[in-house]
Amino acid sequence: MATEIKAPVFPESVADGTIATWHKKVGEPVSRDEVICDIETDKVVLEVVAPADGSLTAIIKNEGDTVISDEVIAQFEAGAATGAAEATPAAAPVEAKAEQPAAQPETAPAAASAQTAQDQAPAVRKALTETGTDAADVSGTGRGGRITKEDVVNHQSKPAAAAAAPLSVAVGERIEKRVPMTRLRKRVAERLLAATQQTAMLTTFNEVNMKPVMEMRKQYKDAFEKRHGARLGFMSFFIKAATEALKRYPAVNASIDGDDIVYHGYYDVGVAVSSDRGLVVPVLRDTDRMNYAEVESGIAAYAAKARDGKLSIEEMTGGTFTITNGGTFGSLLSTPILNPPQTAILGMHKIQERPMAINGQVEILPMMYLALSYDHRLIDGKEAVGFLVTIKELLEEPAKLILDL
Secondary structure (H helix, E strand, O other), X not given: OEEXXXXXXOOOOOOOEEEEEEOOOEOOEXXXXXXXXXXXXXXXXXXXXXXXXXXXXXXXXXXXXXXXXXXXXXXXXXXXXXXXXXXXXXXXXXXXXXXXXXXXXXXXXXXXXXXXXXXXOHHHXXXXXXXXXXXXXXXXXXXXXXXXXXXXXXXXXXXXXXXXXXXXXXXXXXXXXOOOOOHHXXXXXXXXXXXXXXXXXXXXXXXXXXXXXXXXXXXXXXXXXHHHOOOOOOHHHHXXXXXXXXXXXXXXXXXXXXXXXXXXXXXXXEEOEEEOOEEEOOEEOOHHHOOHHHHHHHHHHHHHHHHHOOOOOHXXXXXXXXXXXXXXXXXXXXXOOOOOOEOEEEEEOOXXXXXXXXXXXXXXXXXXXXXXXXXXXXXXXXXXXXXXXXXXXXXXXXXXXXXXX
């Protein structure tokens, strides 16, 4: 019996999506709950799964097409795959007999590879174009020897392929390639541009001596991991310190809605995470009620989901404050851009040993620059500086943070 395959119902914040990849072709057998299609929105990639064992009978929306909530994208027939699989063995002997007399010419493999490349899905052709890879050089592992996107990625990672690439480029040749932005990248660009144009953004800086936190982490990280099953990192200290500072400076935890100021009585902290698809900001809810182990476990889970493209829209919606850590990439100092409608964002940076004057003596200490970008329409300089100094003091004396002093 034919069944309509529909796009998921998108949240109110998502208007539409784009068919990113069809993992199955018409007539190809699929199992129940197997992923048959990916739909990319401006926030996440949504997976469409098979409702039962069977096969696709028609694809209505092709890769690159725009779809809206609950729109029909394909036709599916349950049980169709079983019949197709049973019919295959009967034809096999005839096909084998016909092929026996003829010998394959030496050029056949290359021709077959070229033909396979032409038949690949748009996602594979896009990967071939972006990497400058010749389809004839890639060994296909898909059905019928077809090249998959993973085959292209694996081919590029081989040392031989990397070494051979420069040979195909003529001396003095200037290479350019043009690829379309993903929906997520376009959405991030729109939001960043809006933040710079529609807010009175200003950044204030300070620096923190990380030695006390580093010593505490060194002393207790093994016992912490053994007890809680999570690694003790620096981010949990910053999130807990920021949460305490947000309690003391409510305007930093607020947002602007038209002519109104909305003061939030809860603390949902977003943590900026870099992924292959772009920057995403999953949100830890009620951080004032979370302990250090819960914070670390939550961050680790979000990082894994970001790598696999499994973050849900709900996990990235909301947030009253954001923390971004450019130090993981070696950034020494930066001015982070606001994440509207939030009114402030904290930037962490690389820990660097520097000579510091302490009580008239020069000491080499592990220092980190902190940056707080804020919307000056709502937050005054006094509040912004006080907020940042509070974080500095709590990190330099972590006992105050733990003892709630």
